[in-house]
Amino acid sequence: xxxxxxxxxxxxxxxxxxxxxxxxxxxxxxxxxxxxxxxxxxxxxxxxxxxxxxxxxxxxxxxxxxxxxxxxxxxxxxxxxxxxxxxxxxxxxxxxxxxxxxxxxxxxxxxxxxxxxxxxxxxxxxxxxxxxxxxxxxxxxxxxxxxxxxxxxxxxxxxxxxxxxxxxxxxxxxxxxxxxxxxxxxxxxxxxxx
Amino acid sequence: xxxxxxxxxxxxxxxxxxxxxxxxxxxxxxxxxxxxxxxxxxxxxxxxxxxxxxxxxxxxxxxxxxxxxxxxxxxxxxxxxxxxxxxxxxxxxxxxxxxxxxxxxxxxxxxxxxxxxxxxxxxxxxxxxxxxxxxxxxxxxxxxxxxxxxxxxxxxxxxxxxxxxxxxxxxxxxxxxxxxxxxxxxxxxxxxxx
DNA sequence: ATACTTACTTACCGTTCGGTAAGTTTTGAA
DNA sequence: TTCAAAACTTACCGAACGGTAAGTAAGTAT
Numbered sequence: 001x002x003x004x005x006x007x008x009x010x011x012x013x014x015x016x017x018x019x020x021x022x023x024x025x026x027x028x029x030x031x032x033x034x035x036x037x038x039x040x041x042x043x044x045x046x047x048x049x050x051x052x053x054x055x056x057x058x059x060x061x062x063x064x065x066x067x068x069x070x071x072x073x074x075x076x077x078x079x080x081x082x083x084x085x086x087x088x089x090x091x092x093x094x095x096x097x098x099x100x101x102x103x104x105x106x107x108x109x110x111x112x113x114x115x116x117x118x119x120x121x122x123x124x125x126x127x128x129x130x131x132x133x134x135x136x137x138x139x140x141x142x143x144x145x146x147x148x149x150x151x152x153x154x155x156x157x158x159x160x161x162x163x164x165x166x167x168x169x170x171x172x173x174x175x176x177x178x179x180x181x182x183x184x185x186x187x188x189x190x191x192x193x194x
Numbered sequence: 195x196x197x198x199x200x201x202x203x204x205x206x207x208x209x210x211x212x213x214x215x216x217x218x219x220x221x222x223x224x225x226x227x228x229x230x231x232x233x234x235x236x237x238x239x240x241x242x243x244x245x246x247x248x249x250x251x252x253x254x255x256x257x258x259x260x261x262x263x264x265x266x267x268x269x270x271x272x273x274x275x276x277x278x279x280x281x282x283x284x285x286x287x288x289x290x291x292x293x294x295x296x297x298x299x300x301x302x303x304x305x306x307x308x309x310x311x312x313x314x315x316x317x318x319x320x321x322x323x324x325x326x327x328x329x330x331x332x333x334x335x336x337x338x339x340x341x342x343x344x345x346x347x348x349x350x351x352x353x354x355x356x357x358x359x360x361x362x363x364x365x366x367x368x369x370x371x372x373x374x375x376x377x378x379x380x381x382x383x384x385x386x387x388x
Numbered sequence: 389a390t391a392c393t394t395a396c397t398t399a400c401c402g403t404t405c406g407g408t409a410a411g412t413t414t415t416g417a418a
Numbered sequence: 419t420t421c422a423a424a425a426c427t428t429a430c431c432g433a434a435c436g437g438t439a440a441g442t443a444a445g446t447a448t
Contacts, residue, residue: 008395026220027305029435040397042438047395051436106360107301111221152376155357162356163349166300182346190384202425224406234427236408241425245406 009047011037017058021100025055025108052116055108059120062101067127074131080139081192084157085184087135091161092180096172103165129154136191145191153191160187203241205231211252215294219249219302246310249302253314256295261321268325274333275386278351279378281329285355286374290366297359323348330385339385347385354381 006014015036019028030051034041048054069090077083091099109120136153139145145153160183163169200208209230213222224245228235242248263284271277285293303314330347333339339347354377357363 022304024218024220024302024305026218030437031435041436042398043396045437103301107297108218110216110361111218148380149373149376152373152380155363156354156377156380159353159356160350162353167304169349179343179346182343183350186342186347186350186381186384188384190380190382223404225404235406236428237426239407 008037008039008043012044012047012054013058013061016054017101017104018097020055020058020108021097021104025051025111052112055112056116056120058101059105059109060123062098062105063123063127067131070128070131070135074135080135080142080144081188083135084139084188087132088157088161088184088187089180092164092175092183095174096167099165100167103162106162129158132157139191143193146193148191156190157187202231202233202237206238206241206248207252207255210248211295211298212291214249214252214302215291215298219245219305246306249306250310250314253295253299253303254317256292256299257317257321261325264322264325264329268329274329274336274338275382277329278333278382281326282351282355282378282381283374286358286369286377289368290361293359294361297356300356323352326351333385337387340387342385350384351381 012033016028016033019033019036023032030041030044034044037043044054048057070087073083073086073090077086091102105120105124109117112120133150133154136145136157137150140147140150140153164175164179164183169175206227210222210227213227213230217226224235224238228238231237238248242251264281267277267280267284271280285296299314299318303311306314327344327348330339330351331344334341334344334347358369358373358377363369
């Protein structure tokens with residue numbers, strides 16, 4: 001249960017996130033959200049301009065968290081290899097709901113209007129992809145990693161974790177440590193210089 | 195343009211696939227499909243029981259194609275490494291629309307009723323995932339690949355290709371050969387025994 | 389006590405949804 | 419030439435959609 005003392009706007013964000021993850025953008029109605037919270041539908045429109053803004057806000061919060069985590073990883077770890085290890089571990093040890101948010105963003109963003117999509121794309125690159133790319137680029141420049149097309153390396157890293165953003169591979173339970181280790185091994189062996 | 199002589203039911207499947215890819219399951223209405231084909235909405239229901247059945251049929255056709263391709267790869271290539279190479283090349287050289295169908299299946303199947311979802315899951319495993327797993331298992335057993343959790347290896351392979359199932363990474367143009375090569379290198383270096 | 393703001397609810401809007409019943413045209417076999 | 423089956427169209431259904439205008443109860447500042 002969420003903290004009962006939080007404001008309604010935060011409850012909306014949290015509940016809507018759960019429901020969007022399970023039903024998708026078009027599959028979830030504003031009515032369903034308000035019903036789940038036992039408030040009127042119009043109450044949602046008091047806090048959020050429309051459905052799109054509510055959805056975008058959920059993604060923004062996620063990206064902000066990720067951005068902070070990535071900065072911490074960059075600051076704390078010394079080698080690029082270590083930074084990648086910590087990044088994979090950070091993402092895959094998140095609760096299933098958090099992991100699912102990345103998937104939600106990736107797959108539902110195309111259903112929004114171009115303007116909102118553009119807003120998201122900018123943030124996505126700034127707060128997430130750009131930082132991952134920076135870590136990898138440094139590793140390539142320093143000779144820790146093979147010379148590669150940086151974009152391929154970035155997307156391979158994101159992609160290799162992607163299956164674990166689906167509930168199929170985890171339910172609600174955390175991923176086994178062995179699985180996280182194996183994913184890390186495959187990726188690092190794939191990019192490290194021999 | 196598709197062959198103008200094909201029957202309406204095949205035109206429906208082809209057009210609906212395009213539209214489902216761009217708008218998602220709930221984001222696409224039956225009306226939009228019939229409008230795109232210049233037929234009445236009821237015509238769709240002459241060929242398909244309901245929206246779900248139409249959607250499922252699209253996925254079934256894709257899985258059948260993939261199944262045949264996988265069998266051919268298994269039959270023609272000798273080493274497991276070669277089979278993986280051919281598999282990655284086969285998938286990533288498909289037209290963008292075909293690649294997008296895997297993504298469509300993965301992300302929209304959860305929006306269908308449990309019964310239809312179960313039907314799909316069974317086929318997905320039988321025609322696709324199971325065969326990929328068999329290739330990898332053989333490579334592990336023969337000592338070509340490292341000892342790994344087979345499930346992790348399977349999903350890493352699918353995952354590493356997943357970014358290229360989004361239009362962002364390709365538009366409608368084919369993927370550069372260099373990219374395909376790089377993806378293959380990363381994955382194979384990740385799993386091959388040293 | 390009064391005036392104003394915040395935080396909602398009730399009741400409704402026009403539109404679109406998936407789906408169907410009934411009618412109409414086209415086709416092809418006898 | 420007949421006639422039934424196949425291949426549709428027209429017209430509609432109830433339900434659900436995103437969104438809003440108007441009202442209201444509870445605080446808060448003066």
